[in-house]
Amino acid sequence: MTASRPLAELPPSTTAGPVPSDVAEALRAAAAEEERGARPIGRSIDLLRQADLLTDDGATDPARTARALMQVGAANLGVGRLFEGHVNALHLVRLYGTKVQEAQVDRQIAKGALLGVWGADGAAPVTLDATGQHLQGGKCYASGLGTVTHALVTVDSGPEVRLALVDVTDAAPADPSAWDMQGMRATASGSFDFTGLPVDRNEWIGNPGDYLKEPHFVGGVWRIAALQVGATAGLLDRAATELRAAGRMEAEAQKSRLMDALMRAWAGMALTERAAEAAADRHIAPDDIVATSIAARLFTEEIGLDAIRAVEQSIGLRHFEAGSETGRMARDLAVYLRQAARDAFLQRAAQTALGEDGRIWGVFG
Incomplete structure (x- = not known):
């Protein structure tokens, strides 16, 4: 099908816009297979990456970013959900992270990283354990299990909530069976147990309470x-x-x-x-x-x-x-x-x- 071909082999774009029409068509063509569970969604994310859409956090030209989200949503809403999470996470890192953290994230994205924002707590909210060096608890409705490589995770709750950028490539704590919705199945959403995962000072993004600051929340x-x-x-x-x-x-x-x-x-x-x-x-x-x-x-x-x-x-x-x-x-x-x-x-x-x-x-x- 069209989505399995390299971007260079796709027909040339015929319309202007943040998302070339050939990329949009490839995303649309992949959507049905992605819903059936074949999970080629990583290939669809590659299309966004090759179109240079994953380096934009929406700050430079927000109207352009809005149009890109519209175009991807029109073609493939499951991919769009992951795209929006990545844009949001990147924006938060650039807004609240240090220059060193920002540069590190840019390097990770250049190597193929996909970011996400996982904020919905599971039955046991994500907090620091007694040592202050490991997380405990879990997230639900976490989109992109197996595709998102680094999740910006809310730790604790209330006005002092904090953000930690955590490597989530380990499949063991992920449970996609927890997502039993009738739609958005291609997003590979589910729960993720953070219990025991270490977190160090380099992974904290911003200060307590930054995540809730307006007008960015x-x-x-x-x-x-x-x-x-x-x-x-x-x-x-x-x-x-x-x-x-x-x-x-x-x-x-x-x-x-x-x-x-x-x-x-x-x-x-x-x-x-x-x-x-x-x-x-x-x-x-x-x-x-x-x-x-x-x-x-x-x-x-x-x-x-x-x-x-x-x-x-x-x-x-x-x-x-x-x-x-x-x-x-x-x-x-x-x-x-x-x-x-x-x-x-x-x-x-x-x-x-x-x-x-x-x-x-x-x-x-």
Whole structure:
């Protein structure tokens, strides 16, 4: 299949953008096999690496990074989830790490490392043991088991949470069977037991509490929004392709239903790009950055849910066949849309934008 060929042998790109069209097509072609468990996802990550997408942390040109996340999400949301984790981890290292740590991570990436951020604690949260030299406890919902080489792990909790960059290439503590979701199966997510793993001072990134500082914590959820709206656009595109092939795209009802969803996706893309740009603008108040990023995250969630329903109605029963491409994409998107604390996010954004006079313009003022 296309994804198994070296990048140099792929057809030349025909469209401009952060992600060349040949790379996007190769990622899309690999997605079904990756979901079935063949786990060629490392090959897909190689495509991103060869396209020089893994050295960008989103700080230099955040709108470009947002578009790259959209394009990868449209082609292959499972790969996009790992790509977003890598971008996030790299950004945190460059933001809070020392120059020595940053240089070391850059060298590791040049040698093939893939970073991730593993923050969801398991039944026993990750903490330091009594010696202060080893970790104990585990993480759940850890994406990229066997593919992520170094995870930025939250240690302890509350305002003094710390970050440690830990080598997670050992397969023994990983348990992919813990991931029993209906979608995003290609991400090889699961649990990871850190008990007994040593951690030294060179692996601590930043100071206690740095991870939660705004506008880089919640203010960074525009990256999730970018993946969501990209995956939404990709789902609508594949649905239209199937309908054209079946001679059903000319129906007025089909055009209206899918175009309505696509227009909202375009609006979500614009909001997400603005949220990304604002996050890197030191002249904008952190609260406004956070509110805009939250708005992008929640709006693209709604857009994705509406698009899934529209595609189900347009494709019909074929959408639910075992081998349906739109069915697989919709399953992945539905799972990815369900991130944590939606209501709390909405209240936080509302408090900023509606809590006092003159704040409704936010980052658009």
